[in-house]
Amino acid sequence: MVTSEQVLAAFKRRLQSNKKLASLLRSADGYGKANNFAKTCGKELAQVINSVASEFAGLDAKAVYAILEPSLKENYSEILKFCKQAQKAVYRDAGLGLGALEPAYSEAIARNAYRVAEGIAEATEPLTLEGLANLVAHAGMTVVDTSIDTNAEAAANMGLGTHIVRTYDGVGLHNGKDPCKWCMDRAGDWTDYKSAYDAGCFERHPGCGCRIDYHVGKTRTWSNRAGTWR
DSSP: OOOHHHHHHHHHHHHHHOHHHHHHHHTOSSGGGHHHHHHHHHHHHHHHHHHTGGGGTTOOHHHHHHHHHHHHHHHHHHHHHHHHHHHHHHHHHTTOOOOOOOOOSOHHHHHHHHHHHHHHHSOSSOOOHHHHHHHHHHHHHHHHHHHHHHHHHHHHHTTOEEEEEEEOOOOOSSSSSSOOHHHHHHOEEESSHHHHHHTTTTOOOTTOOOEEEEEEESSSOEETTTTEEO
16 A cells, blocks of 8 residues: 555655746746646646555545645645745735745645545546646645735735735636636625625635735725736
8 A cells, every 4th residue: 555655755756856836936926826836736746646546446535635645735835835935026016025924724725635535535437637636736726825815814904905806717617618607706806805805705616727816005095007006
């Protein structure tokens, strides 16, 4: 039986050798590339899981998670590196010398990580590499969402203006053609944190690829035409 240590070691090797991840991390000038970073991490872990997929046959979700938990937490930590760089850039663009807050391995993040194990254990047919990558990517994008939520709330509590934008990814939820009403109801452009939070901006369903981005300013005056804080 494959061990959690073996999976983690293989995942770390793939992370270290991935030049795209290194390039994205160097260019983390905001949250714009965060989903791409999370998806790339997800593909790397999916490759490892796929190589030992036969080891999970007959195991329940709890047993699968016991093997994958260290790697899923490593996935969280890797994406957190990007989010910290992105958040520093957000403050730097606003002329603020503030540090980024790190979202804890919260209940929401842990729940979506556990869904990876559930997806593997409960699949009626062997999952494709793409299916595995989507499962891990969803867990990773939850880290991005929580980082934005945590830091945007902190900025708002300090009296800073927050401009939050959620963009629908244009992907149908079921048949690939019909718009996803759940996502469209949560897409929008808000100039304060509470309105974005109340609208469900930071929520995400499995398979969702919506992009969330935000900026802060020293006042609550936002010029849409100029695209800058005043």
